[in-house]
Amino acid sequence: MTVFTTTAGIIIGWLALRGQSVWPAVIAHAATNGIAGAGILFLQPDAQVNTLLGPISVGLVANIPWALLAVYLLWKGEPK
Numbered sequence: 001m002t003v004f005t006t007t008a009g010i011i012i013g014w015l016a017l018r019g020q021s022v023w024p025a026v027i028a029h030a031a032t033n034g035i036a037g038a039g040i041l042f043l044q045p046d047a048q049v050n051t052l053l054g055p056i057s058v059g060l061v062a063n064i065p066w067a068l069l070a071v072y073l074l075w076k077g078e079p080k
Contacts (some may be wrong), residue, residue, distance in 0.1 A: 003054045003063055006070075007070040012028050015028050017078075
């Protein structure tokens with residue numbers, strides 16, 4: 001959860017700075033909350049879930065694209 005929160009915070013913070021408003025961040029946060037549990041819907045009812053790896057958005061596998069985007073945004077620099 002800490003890794004996900006950090007990477008999502010970087011991305012959502014970048015959106016707020018880029019949009020010069022809190023509304024892009026609000027919409028991104030709401031969308032993230034809305035799809036956070038979507039991976040669970042595709043599991044078998046009796047499946048054992050390893051939440052450390054996935055399939056929910058705070059799992060390490062699902063966090064890879066978020067982390068790559070956050071690293072890119074940090075590397076790119078200030079939003080213009």
